[in-house]
Amino acid sequence: MNNNKLEINFLNTILKTPIMPASGTFGNGKEFAKVFDLNLLGAMVAKSVTKFSRFGNKSPRAISTEYGLINAIGLTNPGIQEFKKEITDFNNKFPTLPIIINLSATCIEDFVFLIKELNNIDNLLAFEINLSCPNVKEGGIDLQCNLKFLKKLFKKIRKITNHNLIAKFSPEANNFIEAIKIAEKYKINALTLINTIKATKIDVYKKKVILDNVFGGYSGPAIKPIALRYVFEAYQHVNIPIIGVGGISSAEDILEFMMAGACSVQIGSQNFIDPWAIQNLNEELKQLCNKLNINNISEIIGIANKKSNQVK
Amino acid sequence: MKKIISTILSKENVAFNTFVFKLQTSQNHELEAGKFFMAYTNKKFLGVALAVFEIFNPKEFSFILKINGVGTLALSNLNVGDNLPVLLPLSDKLTLTDKKIVYFIGGGVGIAPMYEIIKAIPNSQKYAILAFRKENEICGEDKFLSINKNVNICCDEKTNNYFHGNVIEYLNTLEINYSQAYFYICGSFGMLKALDLFLSKRNAQGKLLLENVMACGFGVCNSCNILLKNNSIQKVCENYAFDIGTINYE
Numbered sequence: 001m002n003n004n005k006l007e008i009n010f011l012n013t014i015l016k017t018p019i020m021p022a023s024g025t026f027g028n029g030k031e032f033a034k035v036f037d038l039n040l041l042g043a044m045v046a047k048s049v050t051k052f053s054r055f056g057n058k059s060p061r062a063i064s065t066e067y068g069l070i071n072a073i074g075l076t077n078p079g080i081q082e083f084k085k086e087i088t089d090f091n092n093k094f095p096t097l098p099i100i101i102n103l104s105a106t107c108i109e110d111f112v113f114l115i116k117e118l119n120n121i122d123n124l125l126a127f128e129i130n131l132s133c134p135n136v137k138e139g140g141i142d143l144q145c146n147l148k149f150l151k152k153l154f155k156k157i158r159k160i161t162n163h164n165l166i167a168k169f170s171p172e173a174n175n176f177i178e179a180i181k182i183a184e185k186y187k188i189n190a191l192t193l194i195n196t197i198k199a200t201k202i203d204v205y206k207k208k209v210i211l212d213n214v215f216g217g218y219s220g221p222a223i224k225p226i227a228l229r230y231v232f233e234a235y236q237h238v239n240i241p242i243i244g245v246g247g248i249s250s251a252e253d254i255l256e257f258m259m260a261g262a263c264s265v266q267i268g269s270q271n272f273i274d275p276w277a278i279q280n281l282n283e284e285l286k287q288l289c290n291k292l293n294i295n296n297i298s299e300i301i302g303i304a305n306k307k308s309n310q311v312k
Numbered sequence: 313m314k315k316i317i318s319t320i321l322s323k324e325n326v327a328f329n330t331f332v333f334k335l336q337t338s339q340n341h342e343l344e345a346g347k348f349f350m351a352y353t354n355k356k357f358l359g360v361a362l363a364v365f366e367i368f369n370p371k372e373f374s375f376i377l378k379i380n381g382v383g384t385l386a387l388s389n390l391n392v393g394d395n396l397p398v399l400l401p402l403s404d405k406l407t408l409t410d411k412k413i414v415y416f417i418g419g420g421v422g423i424a425p426m427y428e429i430i431k432a433i434p435n436s437q438k439y440a441i442l443a444f445r446k447e448n449e450i451c452g453e454d455k456f457l458s459i460n461k462n463v464n465i466c467c468d469e470k471t472n473n474y475f476h477g478n479v480i481e482y483l484n485t486l487e488i489n490y491s492q493a494y495f496y497i498c499g500s501f502g503m504l505k506a507l508d509l510f511l512s513k514r515n516a517q518g519k520l521l522l523e524n525v526m527a528c529g530f531g532v533c534n535s536c537n538i539l540l541k542n543n544s545i546q547k548v549c550e551n552y553a554f555d556i557g558t559i560n561y562e
Contacts, residue, residue: 025532025533026532027531027532031530031531031532032532034313035313055537055539055545056534056537059501059524059525059535059536059537059538060524060525060535061525061535062358062525062526062527062533062535063381063525064357064358064360064381064382064383064527065382066356066357066382067356068356069358069527071527071533071535073533073534073535076534076537076545220356221356249355249356269358269527270355271528271532272358272359272527272528272532272533273352273355273356273357273358273359274315274352274355275313275315275399275528275530276315
């Protein structure tokens, strides 16, 4: 099997592979460019950018647990102006690599501002709208829970850009299905499922919570079955592409997400455990496809998820 | 930076919940004084950031491990002959002083980086101060005495042989010309902060080798960022040595 058998058509763009990094686990590519050739990514997904620079939460803001990572970084970023310089520099180094830019804001006006500022960035594949950061006081999961806000936001940002829009959702809202249907209705082009899950950890010896922010977002292998369930369910309810993310650490995991309905996947915490994870997963995925006689990876999307009869 | 396989050559229990591991790497490790590395017990855990203790040759070095969480506990369960993937070398090159009087202060496992730094500074009067909270945590005295004659230990818990009290209380017993001396300090955040404030007031110069929680170790996760007084943000993993008086603790 040669490399192009991993090619997928995502939002009318041919990606070399369905594998891309998850926002916040890959910086803006500068560090990883020293580790492996980023041209083998399906797309580059930049770290969340906000209107102004943010230091983030106080330390400690990450904890390793038995089955994953809890982070309370708090959207650390240099702000839109510095980000533009970084991403322009990245574009100059990787002129053919599609870029997804993750946007965070607390109000519609700031999302609009960010999109307008970045509308002319080269190689822009999509804006990924972060509706669900679990470790900020404003502009986090509350955005996703407010359906009225979602409608207004989607309507507004759809009007001001012709670029693709991806909504990144958390599983932590009882209106999840309704929210993704709103996204589809208001012409959001794709979904990223799922963001990290709000969690905490206590030091029993010191009798106190470890994270200064108390809560953080839980990611890593523990959340994989949960993420898979949300991709599976979303595939039942909407007809826009889904990017699966959550605890992926093997080629088998990637196939699981794609068979559940994802057309591409993002690798998150695994980038921290192994900087070469994406490069290795790409190779492992080719080999697994060979082994399973998969001629083109697109053919397995949703294959284990018959829309008509599996969800009660 | 490279991720390579190492093999555990020896493991010694040197104090309560504290071990010294000696590793042999499959390729040259390229470590030197002041560098650190990440060690990985499996594909599901984050790496553990560890300072280099002793460098024996281009393929052998040791580190000190104190159990304080799931990652370090898993590492402590490894034994001689086991393989341990490591990511190294990490952090920028440490600036070595040419001052004539140098103090090396290590708290707990923060004593580890001091060993190679002492060796790397050849022509100074060197004083090692090893600080511990409890008597059963004391370690490293003989090792440091083998490379430097001035080694003092202080312990928050009363012991028969060592200074009773913290590092600042110990420094207060000494006659130090602070503006002439240079300090290398590594230990808990609390100890570093206290010493930073103490030494800043005395116009002392030196480097604080900061321990901070990090998820990746190579500048991507932003877990270890700290704010400096000049309002710039520094990733601890990219360079964990900070000039005295530059860290913003607000």
